[in-house]
Amino acid sequence: MENTLSDDELSDYLDFAETLADAARAAIAPHFRQQLVIDDKGRSLYSDYDPVTIADRQAEEAMRVLIREAYPSHGILGEENGHEKGTCDLTWVLDPIDGTRAFITGVPLWGTLIALSNRSGPLLGVVDQPFLRERFTGSRLGSRYVFADESGDLCTRPCAELGDAVLYCTHPDMFAAEPEHSIFEDLRGRVRMSRFSGDCYSYCMLAFGLVDLVIDAELKPWDIHALIPIIEAAGGVVSDWTGGPAVDGGKVIAAGDSRTHQAALELLSKAAARG
Amino acid sequence: MENTLSDDELSDYLDFAETLADAARAAIAPHFRQQLVIDDKGRSLYSDYDPVTIADRQAEEAMRVLIREAYPSHGILGEENGHEKGTCDLTWVLDPIDGTRAFITGVPLWGTLIALSNRSGPLLGVVDQPFLRERFTGSRLGSRYVFADESGDLCTRPCAELGDAVLYCTHPDMFAAEPEHSIFEDLRGRVRMSRFSGDCYSYCMLAFGLVDLVIDAELKPWDIHALIPIIEAAGGVVSDWTGGPAVDGGKVIAAGDSRTHQAALELLSKAAARG
Numbered sequence: 001m002e003n004t005l006s007d008d009e010l011s012d013y014l015d016f017a018e019t020l021a022d023a024a025r026a027a028i029a030p031h032f033r034q035q036l037v038i039d040d041k042g043r044s045l046y047s048d049y050d051p052v053t054i055a056d057r058q059a060e061e062a063m064r065v066l067i068r069e070a071y072p073s074h075g076i077l078g079e080e081n082g083h084e085k086g087t088c089d090l091t092w093v094l095d096p097i098d099g100t101r102a103f104i105t106g107v108p109l110w111g112t113l114i115a116l117s118n119r120s121g122p123l124l125g126v127v128d129q130p131f132l133r134e135r136f137t138g139s140r141l142g143s144r145y146v147f148a149d150e151s152g153d154l155c156t157r158p159c160a161e162l163g164d165a166v167l168y169c170t171h172p173d174m175f176a177a178e179p180e181h182s183i184f185e186d187l188r189g190r191v192r193m194s195r196f197s198g199d200c201y202s203y204c205m206l207a208f209g210l211v212d213l214v215i216d217a218e219l220k221p222w223d224i225h226a227l228i229p230i231i232e233a234a235g236g237v238v239s240d241w242t243g244g245p246a247v248d249g250g251k252v253i254a255a256g257d258s259r260t261h262q263a264a265l266e267l268l269s270k271a272a273a274r275g
Numbered sequence: 276m277e278n279t280l281s282d283d284e285l286s287d288y289l290d291f292a293e294t295l296a297d298a299a300r301a302a303i304a305p306h307f308r309q310q311l312v313i314d315d316k317g318r319s320l321y322s323d324y325d326p327v328t329i330a331d332r333q334a335e336e337a338m339r340v341l342i343r344e345a346y347p348s349h350g351i352l353g354e355e356n357g358h359e360k361g362t363c364d365l366t367w368v369l370d371p372i373d374g375t376r377a378f379i380t381g382v383p384l385w386g387t388l389i390a391l392s393n394r395s396g397p398l399l400g401v402v403d404q405p406f407l408r409e410r411f412t413g414s415r416l417g418s419r420y421v422f423a424d425e426s427g428d429l430c431t432r433p434c435a436e437l438g439d440a441v442l443y444c445t446h447p448d449m450f451a452a453e454p455e456h457s458i459f460e461d462l463r464g465r466v467r468m469s470r471f472s473g474d475c476y477s478y479c480m481l482a483f484g485l486v487d488l489v490i491d492a493e494l495k496p497w498d499i500h501a502l503i504p505i506i507e508a509a510g511g512v513v514s515d516w517t518g519g520p521a522v523d524g525g526k527v528i529a530a531g532d533s534r535t536h537q538a539a540l541e542l543l544s545k546a547a548a549r550g
Contacts, residue, residue: 033483033485035432035484051468101468101470102470104441104485105441105443105470105477105480105485105486106480106483106485106486107384107470107473107476107477107480108383108407109382109384131407132383132406132407157310166379166380168380171470171471172447172471193326193376195376195377195380195382195446195471195472196446196447196470196471196472197470197471197472197473198382198472201382202380202382205380205381205382208308208381209310210308210379210380210381211380211381
């Protein structure tokens with residue numbers, strides 16, 4: 001049976017998700033910009049190199065400890081330590097450091113991603129950037145950002161035409177194979193500007209109304225769950241390249257305006273059939 | 276006659292450069308993450324689109340006013356308002372916002388670049404990131420960073436082999452033409468990891484010892500002058516793709532370790548003859 005949360009329950013879970021973000025922040029911050037031992041997990045989104053550090057592992061474990069204690073019936077799905085099945089419909093979906101490549105090179109665009117999801121998808125999401133002391137949260141109750149002492153609502157901006165759109169993607173090598181490569185380059189040729197890198201941060205800037213499109217491929221569920229409620233409550237759209245749900249990861253598109261989403265989907269759907 | 280500065284003079288100019296950075300910060304900060312009017316200068320480093328905003332223009336003018344007042348004999352070369360020739364050998368080389376594409380998309384990896392240069396090259400450099408309250412400075416007196424209440428010396432890290440190197444580049448489209456494209460892809464295939472975007476920030480992370488190589492093409496003098504003293508005093512090397520001085524911009528390579536610099540140059544020099 002699907003768990004339908006009241007506003008009060010959702011609000012309590014959001015508070016708890018922020019407690020998890022605080023714990024991850026405390027675990028990660030001392031390791032940022034240190035010369036860390038970097039292990040290579042060997043498989044990767046778009047290369048043979050998949051770095052992981054003690055910071056990723058300790059942050060995920062810190063969050064798992066808190067979840068097990070507070071909500072022993074909930075499931076946990078995390079990048080570093082797999083799936084602990086729960087006994088109810090709710091699962092915490094965790095990526096302790098999304099953007100480990102940014103993290104290990106000192107660039108503060110990585111984030112801790114935390115979602116609470118049921119079988120239909122994520123109910124709430126948190127993105128935390130410890131170095132900037134910046135946090136983005138979202139649920140059906142709304143999307144917010146906090147930066148140091150500032151805070152505000154998140155709201156995507158209108159973008160009627162692909163030709164006006166600013167596009168972000170994590171890395172060009174995500175689109176190395178055909179037909180993705182040609183389709184992606186076609187799209188790149190139609191937008192006003194494209195930028196690479198950014199990981200979760202580009203999606204947050206889309207929710208902020210400063211980016212119009214983010215396109216990625218080969219994502220895992222923990223790369224996208226937390227971002228969906230933030231973007232949707234800010235007025236944006238997240239889907240896979242066929243226009244279906246993005247909750248399984250894979251090929252994902254986020255747009256601030258449904259018109260740009262539709263225009264980009266028309267191009268991308270040609271490549272959507274492939275894994 | 277070339278101006279040879281004493282340590283005291285150099286130190287005074289560094290203080291003044293930081294005053295310029297403060298003025299630029301005050302001019303830029305109110306515009307970050309606002310919905311700005313974005314003008315298109317039409318030519319660009321690597322596309323037909325070259326965005327500029329009121330923040331770029333006001334920050335450069337704020338710095339020019341201070342320089343004219345304090346050092347009327349000095350020249351000024353800035354991205355937005357061209358070259359004011361001085362009557363002595365010293366010129367301030369300014370890029371009010373290096374990374375305007377990052378700036379207009381809310382991503383805090385842009386920076387204000389300030390150098391004081393004579394005809395041989397830059398004597399001091401400052402990179403300021405207002406949103407992060409982060410500043411990098413360098414001269415023959417040393418390289419330092421300040422982040423909020425933290426500060427420290429900058430020092431590149433050893434990297435003996437290309438296969439261990441982390442490479443950053445501003446944008447893949449900088450290497451769209453042949454033979455640059457093939458040579459760049461060859462290099463990318465040999466390093467451990469490559470990332471795009473970053474602008475001046477990647478060079479600062481190289482000085483910080485977290486990145487091993489940064490390669491760009493089509494730079495202007497104001498894109499690189501401020502970075503040279505910061506990287507060199509941190510133990511790194513900056514040159515063009517032939518190994519010659521990088522002060523004219525164009526094709527630039529920065530390395531934290533001279534061995535990686537040499538290994539990369541062997542590949543890149545094949546493409547160096549072209550503009």
